[in-house]
Amino acid sequence: MNAPRTxxxxxxxxxxxxxxxxxxxxxNDALQKVKWLLRAEKAGHTGTLDPLAxxxxxxxxxAATKFSQLQLDAPxxxxxxxxxxxxxxxxxxxxxxxxxxxxxxxxxxxxxLAQVQAQFTGAxxxxxxxxxxxxxxxxxxxxxxxxxxxxxxxxRDVQIHALQVENMANVAPALDWQAQPAIKITVTCxxxxxxxxxxxxxxxxxxxxxxxxxxxxxxxxxFGIAQSHDIETIxxxxxxxxxALLLPCEVLVAHLPAITLEDAEIVRLRYxxxxxxxVNYGIISAxxxxxxxxxxxxxxxxxxxxxxxxxxxxxxx
Numbered sequence: 334m335n336a337p338r339t340x341x342x343x344x345x346x347x348x349x350x351x352x353x354x355x356x357x358x359x360x361n362d363a364l365q366k367v368k369w370l371l372r373a374e375k376a377g378h379t380g381t382l383d384p385l386a387x388x389x390x391x392x393x394x395x396a397a398t399k400f401s402q403l404q405l406d407a408p409x410x411x412x413x414x415x416x417x418x419x420x421x422x423x424x425x426x427x428x429x430x431x432x433x434x435x436x437x438x439x440x441x442x443x444x445x446l447a448q449v450q451a452q453f454t455g456a457x458x459x460x461x462x463x464x465x466x467x468x469x470x471x472x473x474x475x476x477x478x479x480x481x482x483x484x485x486x487x488x489r490d491v492q493i494h495a496l497q498v499e500n501m502a503n504v505a506p507a508l509d510w511q512a513q514p515a516i517k518i519t520v521t522c523x524x525x526x527x528x529x530x531x532x533x534x535x536x537x538x539x540x541x542x543x544x545x546x547x548x549x550x551x552x553x554x555x556f557g558i559a560q561s562h563d564i565e566t567i568x569x570x571x572x573x574x575x576x577a578l579l580l581p582c583e584v585l586v587a588h589l590p591a592i593t594l595e596d597a598e599i600v601r602l603r604y605x606x607x608x609x610x611x612v613n614y615g616i617i618s619a620x621x622x623x624x625x626x627x628x629x630x631x632x633x634x635x636x637x638x639x640x641x642x643x644x645x646x647x648x649x650x
Contacts, residue, residue, distance in 0.1 A: 346373035347395035348579030353561040379404035388550030397582040407554030414547040424529030425545040436514040458488040492523035583629040591621040
């Protein structure tokens with residue numbers, strides 16, 4: 334007989350863990366794995382990362398989940414290897430080959446790549462790929478794609494804050510990139526940007542076809558890959574060591590202005606009452622609030638007539 338499974342005793346855990354998501358894991362798979370390792374009661378992440386992508390994935394636990402939504406709009410940085418000459422059904426190496434073409438040296442000259450790089454920097458319009466989680470009539474696009482159905486998609490505006498396009502023959506000259514010509518793109522972009530689509534559009538403008546063979550998110554909302562931890566490292570730590578990897582909840586909102594309030598004002602906010610401020614903050618979407626001991630309390634909104642209203646407050650410190 335099989336031994337009965339030991340039930341994991343969950344516990345309140347509060348904070349943010351920066352995970353270097355491994356290849357092949359969905360964002361939810363990675364979240365559930367780390368949640369189990371921490372024995373945490375409540376967890377969430379700050380936006381999905383494809384199973385075929387690796388890199389920075391902030392995971393939120395306990396009270397930190399209240400502030401995770403604010404990370405969705407943050408810019409993100411990716412590095413990708415783009416194989417030229419072949420396009421696939423999914424835009425990456427997992428899909429079936431759709432078409433192929435020859436790649437000529439003229440497509441990869443520094444001048445041509447610089448021209449393409451400039452063309453795709455700034456505000457651009459993207460048509461979302463069929464293999465995406467966007468929904469049409471309540472059904473994800475990838476479900477239509479798997480059924481062989483092409484759905485019309487409207488172009489969406491995205492922002493490419495920075496873009497670098499390099500010939501892999503120059504990046505890794507020891508490798509035979511003439512046999513498999515490729516480019517490397519490094520991009521910092523707004524939310525909603527599909528790197529697969531960007532890679533295909535860049536290649537098309539250069540006169541070629543393309544698909545992704547490697548995608549790595551190196552930064553999001555100021556969090557970098559150097560701050561992140563892989564699952565193997567977390568697994569080899571004792572529980573206290575895993576807890577030590579957690580960052581405080583307020584790192585998710587560190588970009589917002591901070592103010593200090595007296596205890597009596599904080600009590601009023603907790604009861605849903607507005608607080609009169611001695612400072613005119615104008616109309617600001619959110620302010621970080623700390624008590625006199627510099628303990629993070631949560632977020633407030635600045636209202637007209639110098640009043641403050643609670644947005645999201647910590648239920649625990």
